[in-house]
Amino acid sequence: MATTKEHWPHFPFIPYPPSKAGYWSPVTSTLNWCEEDYYATPYSAEIVNSLTNLLFLWLGIKGILNIRKHGHDSVFQVAFAGYLLVGLGSFLFHSTLKCNGIDPMQLVDELSMIYTTCLMCYASFSYSRSTPTRVFLALALAGLAVFITLYYHYLQDPVFHQNAYALLTTVVVLRSMYTMEVALRPKWRKSREEDRLAREKKGLPVLSKERQEYENQRDIKTLKTMWFMVVFGLSMFLGGFGIWFLDNQFCGTIRQWRQTIGLPWGIFLEGHGWWHLMTGFGAYLYLIWGIWLRHILNERQDEYMLSWPHVWSFPEIVRAPIKKNL
Structure with missing residues (x-):
């Protein structure tokens, strides 16, 4: 490590221990990522790739507790359970890298992503549909997941x-984006105006102009936040994904850099670990977005609000303070 000292004299460092056999050896998985095996502990084949999955476990539990506390739709509780299962499967897979063929933990890791996405697909396409349509959609998506x-x-x-x-x-994302635009952007809500005129003709109560203006401004503000x-x-x-791709393509070079510093x-420089952290946060953000969108579709937008103090924090949908109706 003399070379390291010459090139990085101002960095305190610990030389990388060599890869070695560990508790779960030999590695028999079809996939083995760029992280050196068993260099930190004999009980985890890829220590960084394992520990970064703790974000999934923490956010999965956080999401489930948030749903129970604030009364969100139960479909999202199942989705967060699937999200948590993705993290658990990935943690076990990267810890062991075991099994001939595809590791069962690898299957849990990867197929849980499919199942959770199918569930979000059901939540997106089944809203306000008839019972026969929802049953057909559920069976079709279950069949797709099995296939x-x-x-x-x-x-x-x-x-x-x-x-x-x-x-x-x-x-799923494109469908949700379309639903968000139609539900919130005032110019796409001609059906509401038509409904208002029909209610006026029937002598039924309608929104005041002040209330309508308030809702339009509220929805535009919400739409901007949701697009962000x-x-x-x-x-x-x-x-x-870009970091994951570079980690795969230039693994040899990246390993040399790690040995140097x-x-x-x-x-x-553990690219797959960054993949876990970034996709974990991105998936969590999508689930929170989906919860908020569902409340909007249920016309309960004034009852809930987004709590996101800082862009580096983890947002939640919480009950809004009670406001006096306009």
């Missing part, structure tokens, strides 16, 4: 999983 599970197990090709997940996520959440969440996903600085 992806069986076909992935047959192929044992992670590229199939990645493509399936990307396609499902794109469909969308852009920020997608940026986290795409940024995490030593510990703890080398931890910041």
Whole structure:
């Protein structure tokens, strides 16, 4: 490590221990990421890739508790349980890297992402539909999840999983973006104006002009915040994917850099760990966005609000203070 001292004299560091056999050896998984194996502890094959999944576990529990406390739709509690399962499966997979073929923990990690996305797809497309339509959609998505599970197990090709997940996520996000625009942007709400005129003709109560103006301003403000959440969440996903891609393509070079700068600085060059942190936050942000959108669709927007003090904090949807009606 003399070279390290010459090039980085102002950095206190610990030389990287060599990779070695560990408690779960040998590594038999179809995937082995760029992090050196068992260099920190014999009980975790990839220590950084394992510990970064604790974000999923913490945010999953945080989301479930938030739903129970504030009375959000129960479908999101199931979604957060799936989110938590993704983190648990990934933690166990990166800790062991075990099994011939595809690791069962790898399947839990990756297929939980599919199941959670299918659940969000159901939440997005089933809203305000008839019972037969909701039953058909549930059966169709369950069948799709079973097909992806069986076909992935047959192929044992992670590229199939990645493509399936990307396609499902794109469909769900685009549908939710469309629903958000139609529900909130005043110019797309002609049906509400038509409904107001129809109610006037029937002698039924309608919104005052003051109330309508208040709702329009409120919804535009909400829409701007929700679009920020969308852009920020997608940026986290795409940024995490970019780091993950570079980590795969230039693994040899990155390992040399880590050996040069030593510990703890080398931890910041663990690209797959950054992928976990960035996609974990991006997925959490999407679930919070979905909860807020559901309250808007239920016309309970004044009852709930977004609590997000800082962009680096973790947002929540909470009950709003009671306001006097206009």
